[in-house]
Amino acid sequence: MEDRYELYYWPMLPGRGEFVRLVLEEAGAPYVDVARLPKEEGGGFEPLQDFMSGQRPGQPTYAPPILVHGDLVLAQSAAICAYVGERHGLAPDDPGRRKQALQLQLTIADVSDEAHNTHHPISATLYYEDQKEAALEASRSFISERMPRFLGYFERVRERSGGPWLMGEALTYPDLSLFQLLEGLAYAFPRGFAKVTESTPSILALRDAVAQRPRIAAYLESDRRLPFNEHGVFRCYPELDLGD
Amino acid sequence: MEDRYELYYWPMLPGRGEFVRLVLEEAGAPYVDVARLPKEEGGGFEPLQDFMSGQRPGQPTYAPPILVHGDLVLAQSAAICAYVGERHGLAPDDPGRRKQALQLQLTIADVSDEAHNTHHPISATLYYEDQKEAALEASRSFISERMPRFLGYFERVRERSGGPWLMGEALTYPDLSLFQLLEGLAYAFPRGFAKVTESTPSILALRDAVAQRPRIAAYLESDRRLPFNEHGVFRCYPELDLGD
Known part of the structure; x- marks a missing residue:
């Protein structure tokens, strides 16, 4: 094929x-x-x-x-x-390790879902403006409790792998998705993200290393890369960037 | 191994x-x-x-x-x-078809997450009692909009496959998970589920066929099978079983 x-x-x-x-x-x-x-x-x-x-x-x-x-x-x-x-060689060959790559990807997807939930806690079918009060509460919980737990988890994965990537010496597809997740969280919650990631230097370094991969760097410069905006998973509503 | x-x-x-x-x-x-x-x-x-x-x-x-x-x-x-x-032979052999089984599984997981979200819309770290008003709204939307869309989707998958299972003639692991999803939704929202599934006879038949598999039937009778209760994903809070 x-x-x-x-x-x-x-x-x-x-x-x-x-x-x-x-x-x-x-x-x-x-x-x-x-x-x-x-x-x-x-x-x-x-x-x-x-x-x-x-x-x-x-x-x-x-x-x-x-x-x-x-x-x-x-x-x-x-x-x-x-x-x-x-x-395309962006996953391990061993069947068990392949499923461990999927495990990381699914946890990244869980964080993305919870980030989406901050602006749409009641239902994806209602407008943000119609669930804003619940969104404030959801964001407070996400930034103060969920984001630190999730990012702390990925920091531990990266530290235990020996690096430079989540699964060790070879880059796998969850590394690319973690880059996107971190970019999205930094866009949506600039204050909350800065505070939480003070204690996760390894995954910030991983994010930067992904951005410097030659093909990714070229892509990020191209018009194929869409900027974040307020229609997607990660939305910048300053009123939701709550730090306590 | x-x-x-x-x-x-x-x-x-x-x-x-x-x-x-x-x-x-x-x-x-x-x-x-x-x-x-x-x-x-x-x-x-x-x-x-x-x-x-x-x-x-x-x-x-x-x-x-x-x-x-x-x-x-x-x-x-x-x-x-x-x-x-x-x-264990509960997935296709072809790599693309294997990922299609995973696709079905992930959509079942999405429905489970949304079902969990009906009683914990604001945050998984708060008590149900502290987010009950939002839970009422989330449940109304889930039962009237999300559940019909999701179950209608699985009905189409089952119809197009030719049956008797989601992927055709051989049972795959998403069939087992769809059984559990339907059991859980029926437990959590008996009125809403009965109404929605009037138009999804094929997946109700699939659910019954899973329950009749010899090993599954023996399991369901055993004490290894845990009943649904109000600590899990699917919880029966009668006030949330809202039909319009």
Whole structure:
């Protein structure tokens, strides 16, 4: 099977699609970010809607990101990252170690979900403005309790691995996702993040090392990289950046 | 490596550990549910705390469930289910199809997380009683919008696969987890669940077929099976079973 991938994700936000893009970019794999093509070349929302409405063949997908590779249609960012990472040397070879890479990826996804929950604690289907009071409480708890526990955990993983990466000497796809998670938390909660990461120097160094990988550095400079904004997982609402 | 597994999970609730137990049971794999052993045989909270405090060697784990298999220490229920499922013929052989099984598992985990969120919308670190008003709102949205979308999705997956299982003719580990998810939703929201599942007959039939698998039927009758209660993911708070 040739190594040409199609990625389908909301074109106006980095969101969970960005975890996938970083793996494709570090792998140097050719891919088309379909929804970001001009509309006359098949971009926009329409190709995404074909998945949502069940027009596409293959196992149905609940939500983007969606990867198409030959006949394979695959959703869920952690499953996609594992699939691409394992095909391109960005995951261990041993079956047990592969699942340990997935374990790290799923815990990164859990933090992302909780970060999303800070601005949408009641429901993803309501507006932020309609759940703002709950969002203040959720953010306070996230910054003072959850973020320190989660980032402290990744610091311990990195320290025990011997480094420079989460699983040791070889970079794996969760390293790329941890970079994105840390960038997102720093964007959403600049004060809270600065305080919490005073005690996690190793994962800050890992973040910087990811940014300096030649392919990632080139990607971050390109217009393929979408900036954070207030439509995605990580949103900068200054009123939620609560430190105690 | 011999096929003896150790499972570490909170001994008083089914929670996310139950997804793992069902795979081990259907596989017929020998395992010890360590924390449920009598205290004098090494059970109770102590072995769990050894993981939480970093006393155990291996890649650190953030939270139970945790599987130990030889030297491997693995957390995150979806990663554990995939690991055990792939070793015991409860997952496809093809790498892409394996990731599609994981995709289904991760969407089941998403529904579980949202079900947990109905009673803990603000934070997992606060008591239910301290976030009850937000829980009412979250439950209303979950029952009227999220649950129908999610269960409708699994109904489409099952219909498109040709059945009798989510991925076609062979049972895979997400089938076992979908059984547990449906049991949990029926326990937590009996009225809401009955209404939503009027339009999802195929996954109700799948749930019944899982319960009739000989090994699962024997397990459900045994005292290894923990009943749902108000400490786990799926809790029956009648005030949250809101139908509109």
